Amino acid sequence: MQNVDPNELGGACYVRCMAQSTGIWDVAVIGAGPAGAMAALAAASQGRRVVILERFRIPRYKTCAGGLVGASVNALPAGFTAPVQASASSFTFSLRGGPARTKSSAVPLIRLVRRDEFDALLVDAAVAAGAVVYDGTIVTNLAAEDDAMRMTTRNRGDVRARIIVGADGSAGRSAAYVGVVLDQVDLGLEVELVTPGDQSAHWANRVLIDWGTIPGAYAWVFPKGDTLSAGVIAERGNPDLTRSYLNDFLARLGLDEREAVVSSGHLTRCRTRDSPLYRGRVLVAGDAAGLLDPWTREGISFALRSGTMAGRAAAQASAAASDAAVSAAVTAYAEEISATLAPEMSAGRLFMRAFTRHPRGFYVAVILLPKAWDFVARTISGDTSFAGITKWRLARILLVALGPGTRPTDGPGRWGRSRGWPPSG
Numbered sequence: 001m002q003n004v005d006p007n008e009l010g011g012a013c014y015v016r017c018m019a020q021s022t023g024i025w026d027v028a029v030i031g032a033g034p035a036g037a038m039a040a041l042a043a044a045s046q047g048r049r050v051v052i053l054e055r056f057r058i059p060r061y062k063t064c065a066g067g068l069v070g071a072s073v074n075a076l077p078a079g080f081t082a083p084v085q086a087s088a089s090s091f092t093f094s095l096r097g098g099p100a101r102t103k104s105s106a107v108p109l110i111r112l113v114r115r116d117e118f119d120a121l122l123v124d125a126a127v128a129a130g131a132v133v134y135d136g137t138i139v140t141n142l143a144a145e146d147d148a149m150r151m152t153t154r155n156r157g158d159v160r161a162r163i164i165v166g167a168d169g170s171a172g173r174s175a176a177y178v179g180v181v182l183d184q185v186d187l188g189l190e191v192e193l194v195t196p197g198d199q200s201a202h203w204a205n206r207v208l209i210d211w212g213t214i215p216g217a218y219a220w221v222f223p224k225g226d227t228l229s230a231g232v233i234a235e236r237g238n239p240d241l242t243r244s245y246l247n248d249f250l251a252r253l254g255l256d257e258r259e260a261v262v263s264s265g266h267l268t269r270c271r272t273r274d275s276p277l278y279r280g281r282v283l284v285a286g287d288a289a290g291l292l293d294p295w296t297r298e299g300i301s302f303a304l305r306s307g308t309m310a311g312r313a314a315a316q317a318s319a320a321a322s323d324a325a326v327s328a329a330v331t332a333y334a335e336e337i338s339a340t341l342a343p344e345m346s347a348g349r350l351f352m353r354a355f356t357r358h359p360r361g362f363y364v365a366v367i368l369l370p371k372a373w374d375f376v377a378r379t380i381s382g383d384t385s386f387a388g389i390t391k392w393r394l395a396r397i398l399l400v401a402l403g404p405g406t407r408p409t410d411g412p413g414r415w416g417r418s419r420g421w422p423p424s425g
C-alpha cells in the first residue's frame with residue numbers, strides 16, 4: 001500500500017490513478033469494507049473501469065469481532081485465503097453471567113480475522129482485477145447528472161461515474177441518498193484486549209457468548225491468539241446500560257478494560273423488508289443497505305454477498321445503452337436480494353423476537369437439546385441457515401409462538417437495569 005499523506009495529496013492513491021483520474025468512471029464504489037471490495041472485484045472482473053473511494057487510509061480499523069461464519073467463507077472470492085488468526089470449534093454459553101456450559105463440534109465452526117487485514121486483502125483482490133483505490137477520500141455528496149452521478153469529495157474534488165455502489169457502511173452517505181428505511185438499529189461496543197498470559201489456553205479454540213442480560217442483546221469474547229475481541233451489542237438508545245453490561249462482563253471474566261488496545265463503538269442496522277436498494281444510478285450493499293442478520297448481527301456474509309451482486313449489476317448497468325436498460329439492471333439487483341438475503345433476514349427476525357422474550361429458553365435448548373445445538377452449529381458452519389431452519393413448519397410455528405408481534409421499539413429504558421448481572425451470590 002502506498003503510504004502517502006492524504007492531507008498533502010488530497011487523498012492517497014493506491015495504483016494507476018493518475019492515468020485514470022480524469023473522465024467518467026464506469027463504476028464508483030464508496031467504501032472499502034467487504035461489500036465495497038467485493039463490488040469492485042465483481043465489476044472490475046467484467047472489464048469495467050472501477051474506482052473505490054474510501055474515507056480512511058487502507059488498512060483501516062473497523063469495530064467488529066471479525067467472526068467469519070461459514071456463509072462468509074463460502075462467499076469469498078475463489079482462491080482467496082483469509083488471514084485467519086484463530087478458529088473455534090467450541091462455543092461456551094452463559095445466561096446473565098451465570099454458569100457457563102460449552103458445546104463442541106468436530107470441525108471448526110467460526111474463523112476469526114482482524115478486519116483491517118481481512119478487508120485490505122479483499123481490496124488487494126479488487127485491485128488485482130483492475131480496480132483503482134482512492135483512499136483517504138471522503139464522499140460528502142451524491143448528485144445525479146444526465147447519464148452519470150457526481151460525487152463531491154472533501155479532499156479530491158468531484159468524481160463522476162456511470163453507476164455508484166454505495167458500500168459505505170452504517171455511517172455513510174449513500175443510504176440517505178437512496179432512502180434506506182431501517183427497522184432495527186443496535187449499538188455495538190467492543191474492546192480489543194491483550195490475552196492475559198494465564199488465559200491463553202482457556203481461550204484456545206473457543207468463543208464465549210452471554211445471553212439474557214439485556215433483552216435482545218448479547219456479549220461475546222472472540223479470541224484471536226494474542227488478543228481477544230470482547231463486546232456487547234444491544235438496541236440503540238441506552239448507551240449507559242450497554243456500557244455497564246460490557247464492563248460487568250469483562251470484570252466477571254477477569255478481563256480489565258484498562259488493558260484495552262482499542263475501545264470503540266459502531267452501529268449495526270437492519271432494513272425493513274421493502275426498503276429501497278437503489279435509486280437511479282446508485283445501488284446500496286452491505287451495512288449501507290441495512291443487510292444484516294437481525295439476531296446475531298452477523299453482517300460480513302451479507303456484505304460479501306450483496307457486494308458481489310451489486311458489483312455485477314453495476315457492471316451491467318454501466319454498459320447499458322439506455323435509461324431503461326440501467327433500470328432493468330438495478331431492478332434485477334433488488335430482485336436478487338429479495339430472493340436470497342431477504343428471506344435470511346426474515347428468518348433472523350423471527351429468531352430475534354423469540355430470543356428477545358425467551359433468552360433462557362434459547363440457553364436451555366442449546367445446552368440440553370442435542371438437536372438444537374446441532375442446528376446452531378450447522379448454521380454457524382454454513383451447512384444450513386436460519387431461513388433453512390424456518391422452512392420446517394414446526395420450527396416456524398414454535399418461533400412465531402415464542403415471539404409474537406414485533407420487536408419492542410420503545411427503547412431499552414423500558415427494560416430497566418439488567419436482572420441478575422453480575423449474579424448475586
Ligand SMILES: Cc1cc2nc3c(=O)[nH]c(=O)nc-3n(C[C@H](O)[C@H](O)[C@H](O)COP(=O)(O)OP(=O)(O)OC[C@H]3O[C@@H](n4cnc5c(N)ncnc54)[C@H](O)[C@@H]3O)c2cc1C
Pocket residue numbers: 030031032033034035036053054055056060062063064065066067068069072137138139140167168169170171172173187188189190231233265266267268285286287288292297298299300301303
Ligand atoms: C461491534 C460489532 C461486532 C461485529 N462483529 C461481527 C462479526 O463477528 N461477524 C460478522 O459477520 N459481522 C460482525 N459485525 C457486522 C460487520 O462488522 C458489518 O456488517 C460489516 O462490516 C459490513 O461491511 P460493509 O462493507 O457493508 O461496511 P464497512 O465494513 O463498515 O465498510 C464501510 C466503509 O465505508 C467507508 N466510508 C464510510 N463513509 C464514507 C464516506 N463518506 N466516504 C468514503 N468512505 C466512507 C468506511 O470508512 C468503511 O471503510 C459486527 C459489527 C459490530 C458493530
